[in-house]
Amino acid sequence: MNNFKSHFKFNKHERSGIFFLLLLIAILQGVYFYIKAKPFNEESKVVVDALVQSQLDSLRLLALKKDATKTFSFNPNYISDYKGYNLGMTMEELDRLFTFRKTGKFVNSVEEFQQVTQISDSLLKVISPSFKFPEWVQKKKATKTYSKIGLKKAIRLTDLNVATAKDLRVINGIGEKLSERIIKFRDRLGGFLVDEQLFDVYGLEPEVVQRALLQFKVIDSPSIQKININKATVKEMSRLVYINRNLAERIVSYREQNGAFDSLDKLLNVDSFPKERIDRIKLYLTL
Numbered sequence: 036m037n038n039f040k041s042h043f044k045f046n047k048h049e050r051s052g053i054f055f056l057l058l059l060i061a062i063l064q065g066v067y068f069y070i071k072a073k074p075f076n077e078e079s080k081v082v083v084d085a086l087v088q089s090q091l092d093s094l095r096l097l098a099l100k101k102d103a104t105k106t107f108s109f110n111p112n113y114i115s116d117y118k119g120y121n122l123g124m125t126m127e128e129l130d131r132l133f134t135f136r137k138t139g140k141f142v143n144s145v146e147e148f149q150q151v152t153q154i155s156d157s158l159l160k161v162i163s164p165s166f167k168f169p170e171w172v173q174k175k176k177a178t179k180t181y182s183k184i185g186l187k188k189a190i191r192l193t194d195l196n197v198a199t200a201k202d203l204r205v206i207n208g209i210g211e212k213l214s215e216r217i218i219k220f221r222d223r224l225g226g227f228l229v230d231e232q233l234f235d236v237y238g239l240e241p242e243v244v245q246r247a248l249l250q251f252k253v254i255d256s257p258s259i260q261k262i263n264i265n266k267a268t269v270k271e272m273s274r275l276v277y278i279n280r281n282l283a284e285r286i287v288s289y290r291e292q293n294g295a296f297d298s299l300d301k302l303l304n305v306d307s308f309p310k311e312r313i314d315r316i317k318l319y320l321t322l
Contacts, residue, residue, distance in 0.1 A: 108167035112141050113300050122162050128152040194254040196226045208243035223276050226257030228318050261321040265295040277316045
């Protein structure tokens with residue numbers, strides 16, 4: 036009992052210490068409740084350094100760009116239902132494009148795409164920057180521009196499929212060697228189907244082709260036996276100028292693993308397929 040009472044006995048210094056401790060606690064409690072009841076006013080708000088804030092904004096924008104969906108260029112001739120839906124096209128607009136493509140024709144400009152699909156100006160303005168037409172289309176446009184500017188008098192056109200090596204040598208840039216090469220390439224093809232195949236002749240510069248096409252055009256295209264891509268063997272497929280044996284083997288291998296092609300555009304899924312020449316290759320194939 037005496038020990039218990041001893042815990043409550045303090046000398047003068049101890050009592051003073053306890054008093055100041057209680058006083059400090061009371062002051063801190065008062066300050067806490069005062070601040071809680073009266074928050075900071077507008078003048079007491081923390082001001083963030085402008086430089087730091089700009090750096091934070093830059094990091095935030097960079098993060099948003101990384102998360103943003105990337106938009107890739109594409110050939111509008113090969114828009115699928117899913118792609119068209121994501122672009123905002125209606126089924127009627129897509130059907131007009133599909134019907135046009137079934138005739139074997141291609142849209143080769145933004146204006147022609149709108150004419151075929153009849154999409155609105157506002158939608159065309161949004162999606163047309165992503166259009167990417169084949170390289171030969173751009174070259175064809177360049178040829179037309181050249182002919183309008185540089186042609187001072189009418190030039191008689193000669194059928195590219197009946198022109199002789201001697202005829203071709205009238206073009207500046209086509210000598211004996213290149214003229215013979217053009218004839219050999221034409222014979223391997225069985226005749227040019229479109230003017231742009233002249234760009235595929237090895238060693239023939241684009242500007243020389245442009246000059247040649249001012250005087251030579253495919254007037255009468257040959258009749259060809261198209262290759263059935265779902266039935267042709269490697270040997271049969273590799274007879275086509277644009278398909279070598281290795282590519283033919285990859286096409287057949289893809290067909291065996293994934294089943295018959297339901298569209299010639301599915302050839303783009305074949306490993307190392309020359310995408311830039313798909314339009315040319317499709318001229319010789321069928322399903």
